[in-house]
Amino acid sequence: MTQAPTTVVFDLAIIGGGVAGLWLANRAKSAGYSVAVFESGDLGGGQTLASQGMIHGGMKYTLAGALTGASEAIADMPRHWRECLCGEGDVDLHHTRILSDHFFMWSGDDLGSKLTSFLASKITRGRVEPVHPDRRPPLLRHPLFNGSLYRLEDLVIDAHSLVANLAHNIEGHCFKLDWSRTELHQDADGQLFLEIKNPDQDLQIRAQRFIFTAGKGNAGLLAKIGKCQPAMQLRPLQQVMVKHHHPFDFYGHCLGTDTTPRLTISSHRLPDGSHVWYLGGNLAEKGATMAADELIALAEHELRNLIPWINLQGSAWATLSIERAEPLQPGLARPDNAFAERVAGANLMVGWPTKLTLVPNLANQMLEFLREDEIHPSTIKPDYPMLHSYLPYAVTGKTPWEIAFPPKMSAEEALALRFKESDENDA
Incomplete structure (x- = not known):
């Protein structure tokens, strides 16, 4: 006779071990939730480690000559990240390496006057500053450089150290999922669960809420349970x-x-x-x-x-x-903000941060859903070592x-x- 599967229950089961899933797991663990992150590859191995690491306040979206919805939505993000990098924010990032505490915008002569008049306006005052020739970075300190140069008081982080920092904060909570022996199901009550096949005894992973933060993989995960919403769009790039x-x-x-x-x-x-x-x-x-x-x-x-x-x-x-994964937008436009949504008829939420800068915003939205749905931390703690006997720990990937x-x-x-x-x- 086949043995009944062993069951482990979490408050939150997050599928997708990029920066979005890891950040949310950090926030949830700090709030008292039992949480596990499941990743089929390496942590950060999708879009996260392919990021240039620029945590910006939206000024690069002013190129059409006006502040857009995207720029206003993320204007406060650099400050939020700086607090975390100092160990004083809602996620402790003090082990994350800062590559630069600023970055630059520059243009040639053809755009110089337009850029100068716009960036000098009261709308952007205090967010950027012109760079005197004596203070140019070495790369642009050459007599042939004749463009306009501005310094943005934003920052650049090392994405690899960010992933390692986030994973370290929740050590023992990130597991590598092998889909060749794993199935994602939805029972008659709409409850999702993972089933891990094992020669001795199968394992079921259940949770108050499953959360998909797998970027491009979200569409495939939804398809496993016969759903196609929320829909996704892909923005292909070649760096x-x-x-x-x-x-x-x-x-x-x-x-x-x-x-x-x-x-x-x-x-x-x-x-x-x-x-x-x-x-x-x-x-x-x-x-x-x-x-x-x-x-x-x-x-x-x-x-x-x-x-x-x-x-x-x-x-x-x-x-x-x-391929940068985003929620589907009319005309395939760029989303202005992070995106999170409940999936009807299931204990499931799906999200895309849309930009590295907006990852904290995605976590805020997800935690607000939990509060609204009265999903509270359970007093029963799951057996993490037992889960590790079925699944290896996930490790941080390599940079491109x-x-x-x-x-x-x-x-x-x-x-x-x-x-x-x-x-x-x-x-």
Whole structure:
């Protein structure tokens, strides 16, 4: 006879281990809920680690000449993140690495006067400031630079350390899900549950609420239970990475004539200390349908036009195709805010943060749903070690540039070689 499955019950079962699911799990755990995060890949391995890490207040959405709904919705987000990074906010991020406490917007002569008049208006006063030539970043401190340059008092974080920090805060609560032996069901009462197949005894995971924060994977999860709402749209991108030899860290948007930046540059380091520029903006949107070599040629052309004094000879290039997942919008427009919604007839909520900056907003919406639905923390605590006997812990993924530019030797081999050289020199 087949044994009845073992059951473990949580207050919240979150499927999707990117920044949205991890942030929500941090908030929920602090509020007293028992919570588990389930991820089929690596933590942050989808959109999160492919992010450029810019926590902005919406100023890049002013390119059409007015503050939009998107810019106003996120105007306060940098302050919220700064509080968390100082260990004083609703999520403790004091172990997250800050790459820069500001970034730049610059333009060529064709847009300079329009940009100057708009950014100097009372609407944006205090959110940006012009940069005196003596205070330019090294990359733009060249006689050939003739554009307008503004500094935004926003920040750039290291996405890998963010994921590691969030996972560390809820250590022992993040599990790797193998869909080849896992099924998602909905019973006659509308209650979702996961069933983990096991040779000895199956396991059922139940929860007061299931929450899908799997980005692009949300549509597939909904399809498993025969649902197609809330609907999703995908925004395809192809980012460019260039491993170069210049010791210039730079974070900024170059403005063009479109409503998105012509080019966005963020700087990152490989484990061996090498420098990588990660290129996005309109370049990545145009590049979505291009072959990798064609997009790399376009990126080289853009960099030669915008910063011709930089010699990129000998650089290594790579691209990354990603699909940014968002709630479906009329005309496939960009969402102005984070999106969260209850699914009718199920103990389920689904959400997309839509932008890294708005992740805290998504968690606020989800927690408000719990309060409105009177979902309270249970006094019965689940058996996390027993769950771990069925599922391994999920681990933080690698960054795109670590994957694109793998080291020629492992850290252990490099260390061994260093000690071997020291021994020979001593001899």
